[in-house]
Amino acid sequence: MDAPTQKARASRATHVSGTNGAEPKLRAKTRSSKSDNDGAPPAQARSGAVRPEITDPTGQVQNVGLDQLLTEAASAESRFVPGAEFLKAAGGLALRPRLLAGQTATVAADLARVIAGRSGRTPPKGDSRFRDPAWTQSWLFRRICQGYLSISDYARALADESGLDWADHERLRLVVDNLIDALAPTNFPLTNPTVWKTSIDRGGENFVTGARAAVRDARSPIKLPASVDRTPFEVGKTMAASPGAVVRRDDRFELIQYQPRTEQVHKVPVLLIPPMISKFYVVDLSPGKSMVEFIGDRGLQPFALSWANPTRDEAGWNLEDYLESIVEAIETTREIAGADAVHVVAFCAGGIATTTAVAHLAALGHIDRVASLSLMVTVLDVRRGGPILSIASPDIAKAAKAKIKRKGYLAGTELARTFAWLRPNDMVWNNFVNNYYLGNKPPALDLLFWNLDSMNMPAGLHADLVDLALANPLANPGALRVLGTPIDLAQITCDAYIAAGETDHLTPWPSCYRSIEMLGGKTRFALSTSGHIAAVIHPPGNPKSAYRIGDESCPTPEEWLRSAQVHKGTWWQDWAPWLAERAGGKAKAPDRLGNSRYTPLDPAPGTYVFKQSQG
DSSP states (O other), X not given: OOHHHHHHHHHSOSSOOOSSXXXXXXXXXXXOSOEESOSSOOOOOOOSOOSOXXXXXXXXXXXXXXXXXXXXXXXXXXXXXXOHHHHHHHHHHHTOHHHHHHHHHHHHXXXXXXXXXXXXXXXXXXXXXXXXXXXXXSHHHHHHHHHHHHHHHHHHHHHHXXXXXXXXXXXXHHHHHHHHHHTOGGGSGGGOHHHHHHHHHHTTHHHHHHHHHHHHHHHSSSOSOOOSXXXXXXXXXXXXXXXXXXXXXXXXXXXXXXOOSSSEEESSOEEXXXXXXXXXXXXXXXXXXXXXXXXXXXXXXXXXEEEOOOOGGGTTOOHHHHHHHHHHHHXXXXXXXXXXXXXXXXXXXXXXXXXXXXXXXXHTTOGGGEEEEEEESOOSOOTTOOHHHHTOOHHHHHHHXXXXXXXXXXXXXXXXXXXXXXXXXXXXXXXHIIIIISOOOOOOOHHHHHHHSBOOEEHHHHHHHHHHHHHOGGGSTTSEEETTEEOOGGGOOSEEEEEEETTOSSSOXXXXXXXXXXXXXXXXEEEESSOHHHHHSOOTTOTTOEEEEEOSOOSSHHHHHHHSXXXXXXXXXXXXXXXXXXXXXXXXXXXXXXXXXXXXXEETTOSGGGOOOXX
């Protein structure tokens, strides 16, 4: 770590100021002394505050302390049981009797047409639940489907017109949508024509096979219907198989340098930073789908950061710890490559942390060490950052806080359940019907395999991320202080590339687009036609792939959408040349990995990637 960073670390505040003059409770924090291939001692344990300062625009420090938000969001109570927002909605509708009467009359008339066989309702295009021809050709199943669609529209219309604010509306819609999805006729064997046909064809053997699968899944840590057949995949062989070596390791991360794939390489390296709750090999999936492979074939030098999987012993790891690790990884990558700057690439929650770390470097006067910043499916302004943020109710978080405090971490399996229940039709009920009623194996998809290879989140980090989600300090310059510096994203004056997914359910693309006006440099925005992770891992080869691209910032995402150019293929084909233009000249590829200070420790994919999460 350089002298300015050490100075900032030493001078940072040692506590978070209370708003009433009282000293707040602080959590002690330590960092283990383990450090391999690090020429200097690891960061020493720090006493005092373990969380960054978050100040609202009025100047008051906000320290919400809502630790267990995602765990509670993943619980059955949050998914299916209405809370206070239900009472607010009922009150709002009671004040609009004409609206309520009109909606009720509409659904009654629609159901009458369904019963009489005069309804023209059809399932939405692309709804795979109703792809069996019987849903449109059989008089009985057609009426079941049409009645379900009619009642679903009625319930959603009442929720949408109840007069709630955004957060309450999103929480109510999450409950309503989950109930509607759970009660779909496709989820019950007697009202699913595909189950009838399969049972007749297989003589009921599908239920025997399904029962065995249900028993296996009940014993699994995630306790959901299996979404992927894991048998064809093995980390280090069929996945995360690009040749390289771990060139630095400490208690929190391994830094992997990959073998050059061309005789000459660009001088500026590329550092890939995954979310702190995900295994890194999403960037090195399988051959032909590897981002490492793709940019390496184009003469770029890829490095990747692989996070350690924390346990109860690492409960104190917080956001500042991870920011330090990101800064250290940037510095190590620069040193090994012999470069003045690094292309920094980050994803999702990793993008939030990485942007904050880069802003910290900018505050220290070191933005020149970052050649560019690429953010994939990352929301920096969380005013309306998606359904997971709408669940941030103080009551939910308060009830969950004690649980994570006792355990010390949010289990990766709990996170996996949370994200699955945000797409219940695709990630839960489809697998439920396929595995248990039809007796089929789940598909063998590498991206789903990675998605279930989850990591734990330490309690300290989770608390800080929830505070960020609730206080939204990145949208207010100076509202957040980390590592002794105020954070102002406008100080990030390097060029930026932002990619988002048009159908992303976790980080909606308009929320990702808002980052353009927050960063201080020139920004290029790419919009893939895919969803969350599929928008990031989008290699060439799919003839249906397309993306929109644009450099100029428009006042609104909708205006940008109208003006952006549509291209066939994947945004990777636009992004790699964009990186290369900013990667300096080319030189002979290095003959060996690492350098005299950072020598190879283990072959890629390293050791941290193999540590499994515990429930």
